[in-house]
Amino acid sequence: MREVHVQEIIRTLRDLIIRANTDLPDDVLLALEGSRQREESPSGIQILDDLIRNARIAHREKVPLCQDTGMAVLFVELGQEVHIVGGELNQALEEGTRQGYREGYLRKSTLDPVERINFGDNTPPIVHLEMVPGEQLKIRVLAKGFGGENMSQVKLFPPAVGMEGILDEVVKIVSAAGPNACPPVLVGVGIGGDLEQAALIAKKSLLRKIGDENPRPEIAEMERKLYFRINNLGIGPGGLGGRVTCLAVFIETFPTHIASIPLAVNIQCNSHRHKEAVL
Numbered sequence: 001m002r003e004v005h006v007q008e009i010i011r012t013l014r015d016l017i018i019r020a021n022t023d024l025p026d027d028v029l030l031a032l033e034g035s036r037q038r039e040e041s042p043s044g045i046q047i048l049d050d051l052i053r054n055a056r057i058a059h060r061e062k063v064p065l066c067q068d069t070g071m072a073v074l075f076v077e078l079g080q081e082v083h084i085v086g087g088e089l090n091q092a093l094e095e096g097t098r099q100g101y102r103e104g105y106l107r108k109s110t111l112d113p114v115e116r117i118n119f120g121d122n123t124p125p126i127v128h129l130e131m132v133p134g135e136q137l138k139i140r141v142l143a144k145g146f147g148g149e150n151m152s153q154v155k156l157f158p159p160a161v162g163m164e165g166i167l168d169e170v171v172k173i174v175s176a177a178g179p180n181a182c183p184p185v186l187v188g189v190g191i192g193g194d195l196e197q198a199a200l201i202a203k204k205s206l207l208r209k210i211g212d213e214n215p216r217p218e219i220a221e222m223e224r225k226l227y228f229r230i231n232n233l234g235i236g237p238g239g240l241g242g243r244v245t246c247l248a249v250f251i252e253t254f255p256t257h258i259a260s261i262p263l264a265v266n267i268q269c270n271s272h273r274h275k276e277a278v279l
């Protein structure tokens, strides 16, 4: 049994949240720079230039990449040989989130959904906890802006829809999102499972590196097809028209019931902020 103290978890999470919000991952910056070469629309080129410049300033000056600093979504893998000491894991995750948003001077966006009163500390985080073998604790933070989240969808289809129908539906959902999801977007697709599992794998897929394809060749082919079709929608950077509508499409699958094809599409905006640490 390996002991991990809650103070270490709090400190680590606080730093991850601040870094995620100020430091765009290299693969996202590279994808923006690459798409700048592909874009033909003058307003699209201007927006991509602004996004690249914005990312460099945020990194240099340690300021948030976007005013919407997101809701903290945490994917936590807890090794079975880890013993949490000094307090409770859930409380530590909440406190790390609170400290990250407070000490990073990041916007506090969480509130009661009925009374709409802001909690003032951006808690609670959304926590997805998974038990895994081993003696490590892995924390992955996704600061999820809600422009993209609001345009995401889960739908369950009869099997007769087939994979071509599913691909059509993904394109339809991204098309309907238009400028509201702050394109160029990343598109996480979950196929299979049940209602909530499809949504979970769609969101989790966004943690993949841009350029990493699904290991199953037939699914990788679906990712390429969707990437091509979505970029042909003409939505463009900022929704002002252009060739670059998405930077990546990630598909994850899970076994499902004979009566259904669950589909979730999680749209992530250009400010794709995530970081991870292993304790």
Ligand code: SF4
Pocket: 066, 067, 068, 069, 070, 144, 145, 146, 147, 148, 181, 182, 269, 270, 271
């Ligand atoms: S959706 Fe993303 S880019 Fe748009 S405002 Fe929110 S965080 Fe910023």
